[in-house]
Amino acid sequence: MEGLKVSKANLTAYIHPSKTNQVSQPILRQLSSLLFKFSEIFHGVVLAYDLNSLHTCAKILPGVHPYFGVKLKVNLLLFSPKPNMLLEGKVVKVTQESIHVVVLGFSSAIITEKDIREEFVCKTKRGQEVYASRSHKQHVIKVGTMIRFLVKSFDEEILHVYGSLVPDHTGSIYWLDKNLEADSHVYRSKKKRRIVPERIMLEQDAVDGELSTLDIVQKSKKSKKQKHQEES
Template identity: 45%
Template sequence: MAAAAMEGIRHSEAKLTVYVHPSNADDVRRAVARQLNTLLFSYEDRFDGVLLAHEFQVEGTKAKLMDGLVPYFGVPVHANMLMFSPQPGMILEGKVEMLGKESIHAIVLGVFSAAIMSDDIADRFRFKRKRGGGKFISKSDRGHEIKRGSMIRFSVKRVDTEMNCHITGSLVPPHTGSMLWLSVHDAKYASEINSGKSKSRDVDIKIEQSVHDHTTVNNEDTVTNSERPRKSRKRNDDAN
């Protein structure tokens, strides 16, 4: 079954200059990729998101002397990036990893943790304890249940960037709950799935490639500088 496109994922472009140590001159592309890959799945406040994947093209090299260092050479790079930028009010999808009467804990995109506390679990659900765990069951339809392993849709309440994009969610808004149940019984969600705008939930993320935009990174053998992306999502000043 196809799934509607999840909010919070965006594409961005950036012009970067990656400074490579002379010892890596024989394989510049590999040196650039290794440095950029260290930046995967880390939140960067300066571009308001987490880098999920990237592709890049090396546009040439130029010698550049950096103060206090041996002569690094700069590698101009044009990067296409896949970013994750969740904001309050967005609808996300996640897999339930653990739940109890007071909370539901899920994983988004296989990486980011999300917690839905009891106050944010709609009154339409009740918790039923069972041996080895429990599950939430809708009071109006026993077929609508959320248990460990369930895929759920939920609304974002808060995002803690200090904890690398930890998400606090809610199941109170409409069109949230078990994705399996919603796909059959929720007209809006079913329409999204069946429309031409829908796409597979399984995103082909190239973990071996990565790019960080609008930041400077230092480590023992490379330094990355970048310009602000030419295409990026406008920050929602009201979403705090």
């Protein structure tokens, strides 16, 4: 899935002198406070962190409460969706007007009716709304389906994604991956069948006025046959 990236950051954590003997505790608390919030500094939502190292040489800050700064090196996993990126999420609600999705278990997304391609039609099956494809009966989107959709925009304040199912390569992940693999297999099979005659033709036409590779092989076999007849 797109929209995820790892960023290396050099940070400074400011610790109260009373925590001198337990430096790691307040540092981890400060890092945890960044989780699942959009950071303008890192241009994304912080999903996880990995503390690589902290500088033991702390700098005392002057003031009434002289905090000291500790240098940190941290790897941050960021969620930063941009327009036209492909995201994946689980469908949690389907109505005539929209499809509601949860991405990575925390970010909500909505795909309105105008952003769902005409191939899909909303139907009621077994008391629940589903979007079924007119072209492919097995391509169905319902509650619980994992879908792949295109990002239109991202609201950084409420961590809300506005998506689209207009492109052909969006929809049910299971159906898309299954049919993509089948199409790829058919393509490879057709390609293999085309290679043999094209390769022979190229070998035959490669040399003008001289024996081609195919001719040489045929002549070699004929010579062996003639040699066998002469020996008998």
